[in-house]
Amino acid sequence: MKVQFENKVMSSLLMFVDHKVTQKGDAYTNxxxxxxxIDSLFKDYHVYSAPFKQMVSDVSVTGSSTxxxxxxxxxxxxGPLFVGNSGFDSINYMQGQLYFTGDTDPMAGKTIxxxxxIKDFNVFLTSMPEEQLLFETKLTLxxxxxxxxxxxGVDSSTQTYPAIFIKxxxxxxxEFAFGGMDDTVINAxxxxxxxxxxxxxAACGILKDTVRTNMPIIEQSNLNLNALGAFTGxxxxxxxxxxxxxxxxxxxxxxxxxxxxxxxENLNPNVFSAFVDxxxxxxxxxxx
Numbered sequence: 001m002k003v004q005f006e007n008k009v010m011s012s013l014l015m016f017v018d019h020k021v022t023q024k025g026d027a028y029t030n031x032x033x034x035x036x037x038i039d040s041l042f043k044d045y046h047v048y049s050a051p052f053k054q055m056v057s058d059v060s061v062t063g064s065s066t067x068x069x070x071x072x073x074x075x076x077x078x079g080p081l082f083v084g085n086s087g088f089d090s091i092n093y094m095q096g097q098l099y100f101t102g103d104t105d106p107m108a109g110k111t112i113x114x115x116x117x118i119k120d121f122n123v124f125l126t127s128m129p130e131e132q133l134l135f136e137t138k139l140t141l142x143x144x145x146x147x148x149x150x151x152x153g154v155d156s157s158t159q160t161y162p163a164i165f166i167k168x169x170x171x172x173x174x175e176f177a178f179g180g181m182d183d184t185v186i187n188a189x190x191x192x193x194x195x196x197x198x199x200x201x202a203a204c205g206i207l208k209d210t211v212r213t214n215m216p217i218i219e220q221s222n223l224n225l226n227a228l229g230a231f232t233g234x235x236x237x238x239x240x241x242x243x244x245x246x247x248x249x250x251x252x253x254x255x256x257x258x259x260x261x262x263x264x265e266n267l268n269p270n271v272f273s274a275f276v277d278x279x280x281x282x283x284x285x286x287x288x
Contacts, residue, residue: 003220005184005282005284005286006168006171006186008217008218008219008220009186009188009217009247009280009282010125010166010168010188011125011218012215012216012217012218012247013166013188013215013278013280014123014124014125014166015218015238015241015242016210016215016216016242017123017164017166017190017207018058018119018123018238019058019060019061019238019239020206020207020210021120021121021123021164021203021206021207022056022058022061022067022119022120022121023060023061023062023063024206024209025120025121025202025203025206026063026064026065027119027120027121027203028056028061028063028067028117028118028119028120029117029118029120030065030067030068030115030116030117031052031115031116031117031118032113032114032115032116033050033051033052033113033114034111034112034113034151035048035049035050035073035098035112035113035114035153036048036049036051036151036152036153037049037105037107037153038097038153038154038155038156039155039156041156042099042228044101045089045099045100045101045228046087046099046100046101046102046105046106046107047097047098047099047100047156048097048098048100048107048112048153049095049096049097049098049153049154049155049156050096050097050114050116050118050153050154051143051152051153051154052096052118052142052143052154052160053094053095053096053097053122053142053154053158053160054093054094054095054096054118054119054122054123055069055070055091055093055096055116055117055118055119056068056069056093056116056117056118056119057069057093057094057231057236058236058237058238059235059236059237060237060238060239060240061238067117068115068116068117069116069117069235070091070093070114070115070116071083071091071233071235072114073088073098073112073113073114074112074113074114075107075110075111075112076110076111077111077113082233083231083232083233084232084233086106087100087101087102087106087107088100088106089101089226089230089232090226090228090230090231090232090233091230091231092228092229092230092231093230093231093236094229095154095156096118096153096154097153097156097230098112098114099228099230118142120162120199121162121163121164121192121194121199121203122142122160122161122162122163122164123163123164123166124163124164124165124166125165125166125167126165126166126167126191127167127168128165128167130167130189130191130275133165133191134191134193134271134273137159139159139160139161139163139193139271140154140158140159140160140161141160141161141195141270142160142161142162161193161194161195161271162193162194162195162199162203163193164190164191164192164193164203165190165191165193166188166189166190167188167189167190167191168186168187168188169187169188169189169277170187171184171185171186171187171280172184172185173185173286176283177283179285180285180287180288181283181284181285182283182284182285182286183281183282183283184281184282184283184284184286185279185280185281186247186278186279186280186281186282187277187278187279187280188277188278188280189275189276189277189278190207190275190276190277190278191273191274191275192204192207192273192274192275192276193271193272193273194271194272194273194274195270195271195272196272197272199272200272200273200274204254204274204276207252207254207276208252208254208276210249210252211249211250211251211252212248212249212250213248213249214246214247214248214249215246215247215248215249215280216241216242216243216244216245216246217244217245217246217247217282218241218242219244222241222243223236223241224236245282246282247280247281247282248280248281248282249278249279249280250279250280250281251277251278251279252276252277252278252279253276253277254274254275254276255274255275255276255277256273256274256275
């Protein structure tokens with residue numbers, strides 16, 4: 001299946017939300033840690049994970065302190081070792097993971113460390129029902145960056161928070177102009193999960209203030225990703241990639257009236273949650 005307009009909108013919304021919250025909120029912490037081997041989901045790859053996810057990957061983010069976008073690592077204190085050398089294949093910032101290739105693990109028995117920035121809010125795409133995500137998905141609080149006793153990496157399947165989950169809530173095409181132009185309306189929801197009321201209100205406020213602005217639609221060709229969703233050494237720059245078509249954010253609504261728990265078991269009693277609903281408009285010729 002080829003990438004369709006709806007796919008582009010949702011992935012673009014994820015990057016838009018990630019950039020806005022990280023940039024406007026200074027929502028990151030510079031840190032350093034060791035990386036620890038975890039089970040690999042990919043054949044012929046050796047995976048090492050940080051104790052946190054996600055890492056800042058956007059070099060266009062600036063703030064009170066410049067975020068550290070990891071480009072190299074240290075092996076037994078020596079380095080930096082950059083992607084493309086000694087079996088170092090790529091960096092998956094979304095998962096906080098390093099990928100190595102080779103018949104045998106080129107980093108076996110070695111200590112891997114690196115400097116990077118950890119986001120205050122992770123951002124994911126999801127198709128899960130809100131009730132299941134809020135009440136039946138076990139969420140793990142990202143450890144404090146000052147905790148020097150962390151000695152394990154985060155597994156790929158572990159969902160950490162604070163986090164924002166982006167979900168497609170449908171939409172419609174409405175007649176707009178002669179010649180076949182439609183107003184494509186996309187309804188999307190951000191499910192915001194904070195570790196405090198302060199962080200929840202801050203993130204929701206940033207997203208609410210995006211109303212009546214344009215959200216750029218970013219083409220896949222502008223992203224330097226490999227098949228694993230990892231960056232291969234070429235910097236990701238959101239503002240440099242956000243050119244061309246866009247969606248207009250016509251309405252943003254924040255709600256803290258989460259769904260009725262009903263028969264769901266609440267596995268996350270310490271999570272502060274809210275919904276942020278977006279109404280996006282794009283004027284296009286869908287039948288061309």
